[in-house]
Amino acid sequence: MSIKEKIYLYPVWLRIWHAINAIGILILIVSGLNLQFSKGSLSFINFESAINMHNVAGVIVSINYLLFFFGNMFLGNKKYYRIKPKGCTKRIVKQAKYYAFGMFTGQKTPFPISEKRKFNPLQKYSYLLIMYIFVPVIIITGLALLFPETIIESVYSVSGISLTALTHAATGFILSIFLLIHIYVSTIGKSPINNFKSIVTGWHY
Numbered sequence: 572m573s574i575k576e577k578i579y580l581y582p583v584w585l586r587i588w589h590a591i592n593a594i595g596i597l598i599l600i601v602s603g604l605n606l607q608f609s610k611g612s613l614s615f616i617n618f619e620s621a622i623n624m625h626n627v628a629g630v631i632v633s634i635n636y637l638l639f640f641f642g643n644m645f646l647g648n649k650k651y652y653r654i655k656p657k658g659c660t661k662r663i664v665k666q667a668k669y670y671a672f673g674m675f676t677g678q679k680t681p682f683p684i685s686e687k688r689k690f691n692p693l694q695k696y697s698y699l700l701i702m703y704i705f706v707p708v709i710i711i712t713g714l715a716l717l718f719p720e721t722i723i724e725s726v727y728s729v730s731g732i733s734l735t736a737l738t739h740a741a742t743g744f745i746l747s748i749f750l751l752i753h754i755y756v757s758t759i760g761k762s763p764i765n766n767f768k769s770i771v772t773g774w775h776y
């Protein structure tokens with residue numbers, strides 16, 4: 572394999588953010604399921620411990636988010652997230668077709684990874700949605716539930732705390748589904764473990 576094929580895509584700060592985020596979110600999902608179904612079969616951690624785990628991991632993931640936000644803005648990673656509206660739907664459909672049919676019939680990936688393009692269009696827009704909408708929503712609602720005195724009492728006679736808790740749990744569900752898809756999509760590459768190696772070493776082969 573030539574040196575030319577090796578691209579440095581994940582700088583140290585991004586890998587540190589990603590590792591803390593991945594472990595933190597896994598802990599949040601497990602403890603969150605325990606809290607949500609505290610009387611059912613998904614409850615295998617004692618309620619008090621699940622609350623403590625959830626609070627500590629939530630605060631760590633929230634602080635760590637600042638590393639992603641400012642790192643992305645100032646350390647050169649934002650170029651990979653730039654939105655190009657012209658032809659955007661066409662590119663997304665092309666990539667979706669590849670995931671649905673092309674890759675099973677030996678077609679070449681329509682958007683190969685390069686120094687200029689780290690993500691295919693579907694990855695780019697799903698990361699944008701997750702990192703700039705759903706993660707901020709779960710952080711804001713989580714912090715509000717940690718300090719419930721900051722939540723307004725009612726919205727059209729519905730309890731503000733109930734609405735915040737519902738938004739928090741629904742967003743948690745969406746993030747859990749994202750994580751399953753994210754891990755599956757990460758296995759699509761030159762080999763099933765190639766992308767996992769890249770997010771650990773920084774290098775894409």
Ligand code: HEM
Pocket residue numbers: 580581585589592593594596597648651689694698701702706746750753754757766767768769770
């Ligand atoms: C066990 C958990 C996880 C694993 C194994 C994992 C795996 C990976 C892998 C292999 C990559 C590199 C491939 C790529 O660039 O798409 C990656 C990148 C990424 N992951 Fe994850 N991930 C996990 C959790 C998460 C979570 C919870 C989030 C967000 C809530 C997330 C967001 C991202 C983002 C935004 C990138 C691209 C970062 C960049 O290069 O700018 N990941 N992940």
